[in-house]
Amino acid sequence: MTTQGKAIRFHSQNIHLDSGELIDGEVICCPGEALEIIPGSKTANSIKLPGTAHIALGRVDPHVHFREAVEPTREEVETHGPTNTDYETLIGSIRASNKLYSIRSGCLAALKGGVTIVGAMGNTPWGPVGPYRHERTQKHYTENALLPIIVWPRMEPGAQPIHGHEGKDFGSTFGGSGLTGHVRQDMYALWKGEAVSYHNDQARPDETLLEFKNRVHPDQRLLHHEYFDGSTVLACQQETMDLAETIGVSSLLARHIPTGPALQQILDRTSGASYALPAEIGLDYIYWCRERLLDQKPETALINYRRPAHPSREDQLSLIQLTQETVRRGYSIFFGTDHAPHARAAKTFKDGMPGSPGTRNIEHSLQYYSELRTRYNYTWHDIDRLASINPAKHVSQYVDFPLEIGAMKSGAMTNLAIFDSDEAYSVDEAALATQLEDSEYHSTLTSEANLRGQSLFTVVNGTVFDVQSEVKALN
Ligand SMILES: [Zn+2]
Numbered sequence: 294m295t296t297q298g299k300a301i302r303f304h305s306q307n308i309h310l311d312s313g314e315l316i317d318g319e320v321i322c323c324p325g326e327a328l329e330i331i332p333g334s335k336t337a338n339s340i341k342l343p344g345t346a347h348i349a350l351g352r353v354d355p356h357v358h359f360r361e362a363v364e365p366t367r368e369e370v371e372t373h374g375p376t377n378t379d380y381e382t383l384i385g386s387i388r389a390s391n392k393l394y395s396i397r398s399g400c401l402a403a404l405k406g407g408v409t410i411v412g413a414m415g416n417t418p419w420g421p422v423g424p425y426r427h428e429r430t431q432k433h434y435t436e437n438a439l440l441p442i443i444v445w446p447r448m449e450p451g452a453q454p455i456h457g458h459e460g461k462d463f464g465s466t467f468g469g470s471g472l473t474g475h476v477r478q479d480m481y482a483l484w485k486g487e488a489v490s491y492h493n494d495q496a497r498p499d500e501t502l503l504e505f506k507n508r509v510h511p512d513q514r515l516l517h518h519e520y521f522d523g524s525t526v527l528a529c530q531q532e533t534m535d536l537a538e539t540i541g542v543s544s545l546l547a548r549h550i551p552t553g554p555a556l557q558q559i560l561d562r563t564s565g566a567s568y569a570l571p572a573e574i575g576l577d578y579i580y581w582c583r584e585r586l587l588d589q590k591p592e593t594a595l596i597n598y599r600r601p602a603h604p605s606r607e608d609q610l611s612l613i614q615l616t617q618e619t620v621r622r623g624y625s626i627f628f629g630t631d632h633a634p635h636a637r638a639a640k641t642f643k644d645g646m647p648g649s650p651g652t653r654n655i656e657h658s659l660q661y662y663s664e665l666r667t668r669y670n671y672t673w674h675d676i677d678r679l680a681s682i683n684p685a686k687h688v689s690q691y692v693d694f695p696l697e698i699g700a701m702k703s704g705a706m707t708n709l710a711i712f713d714s715d716e717a718y719s720v721d722e723a724a725l726a727t728q729l730e731d732s733e734y735h736s737t738l739t740s741e742a743n744l745r746g747q748s749l750f751t752v753v754n755g756t757v758f759d760v761q762s763e764v765k766a767l768n
């Protein structure tokens with residue numbers, strides 16, 4: 294196609310409107326220009342799509358880990374910290390981390406999954422702590438991205454908040470492990486009146502993972518999942534909601550909710566809380582459960598652990614059902630993938646203990662949605678609200694976009710996911726390693742049969758990317 298900087302049209306019988314209706318019509322995509330929708334039959338040349346192709350709103354994923362960090366100067370570190378490391382060590386760890394995964398690889402993976410806007414986590418070396426480092430990191434991400442990336446400011450004790458933004462509390466997990474209740478409370482106090490999100494899991498208070506292993510002797514594939522058994526999420530959510538109430542934040546977003554009971558706990562709190570309680574559902578929990586891990590090839594099951602851990606089948610079924618009921622009554626609930634691109638070596642068990650928790654997920658967002666459609670009677674409208682409309686509304690509270698996002702209508706920002714919903718899909722790790730420019734690529738969905746859905750084109754602010762094999766911009 295020789296359409297550089299030009300308008301590209303697509304015609305489909307399945308354009309997803311925000312009302313839930315699917316209509317026949319055309320969309321026009323031109324870089325930087327507003328979306329145009331023309332209902333009705335084909336009027337002009339357009340890119341040929343299969344008859345089963347859909348055109349939906351671009352997906353918005355508020356929870357990805359991108360790893361790349363700015364390389365600060367010595368003066369910047371002297372002025373803006375951190376103070377607990379020397380400059381050479383810091384730069385060494387930034388370079389080591391940047392070498393393993395780039396912003397570009399993360400964007401390519403997002404585009405493969407139909408994702409057009411992401412929120413990036415700040416648990417990177419020299420992360421977005423305090424206004425200066427946040428602005429510097431945001432600028433670096435924006436300059437190197439293929440799509441809009443929102444860098445969430447990282448809350449740390451003593452670090453000033455970014456007013457009007459949403460702070461991310463890593464206090465309960467590895468990013469800021471060991472924060473005592475008192476220190477965490479002081480950190481929240483800095484964000485009084487502001488929005489906050491948090492990782493909703495923590496270790497058991499009375500037993501380490503090693504002690505648990507020695508006491509229970511679980512199947513090695515389930516060690517992590519049985520230790521972090523869902524009660525660990527309930528305890529963390531309870532503690533954090535109480536803390537938010539004491540301090541008085543405006544909004545508290547629970548990240549990656551893994552079970553029905555954990556979602557129910559948040560919904561039960563809404564009537565008595567003085568702040569908003571949006572809910573983010575971890576997308577892969579609707580696919581993986583402990584029972585399913587035992588059907589995986591052992592070597593793949595052994596890299597398939599994350600935090601929070603995968604639920605039991607019972608807790609998964611209640612999550613799937615409650616998520617559908619909750620989105621249908623208009624609650625602020627949405628998916629996040631928690632895409633975590635670890636190097637292969639970081640994932641291996643050492644001395645019988647698991648390595649870093651987290652998995653690559655964002656590039657397979659569509660295949661996860663298909664699971665909900667084909668096995669659990671989710672409608673396209675349920676998916677569109679959970680994956681596009683609701684997360685777009687959430688992030689729009691904190692960041693400005695050139696045009697309205699999360700709306701399928703003429704005049705809105707041209708962010709689209711174009712895909713074939715029925716096509717069978719299987720993971721080709723070698724091909725994805727090349728296409729995503731990700732030499733460490735591996736997927737927990739490798740060898741999974743019965744996956745459905747093929748992403749065809751992803752459109753970001755009017756720029757059309759062909760994402761079927763290598764990702765290419767067409768206009
Ligand atoms: Zn995360």
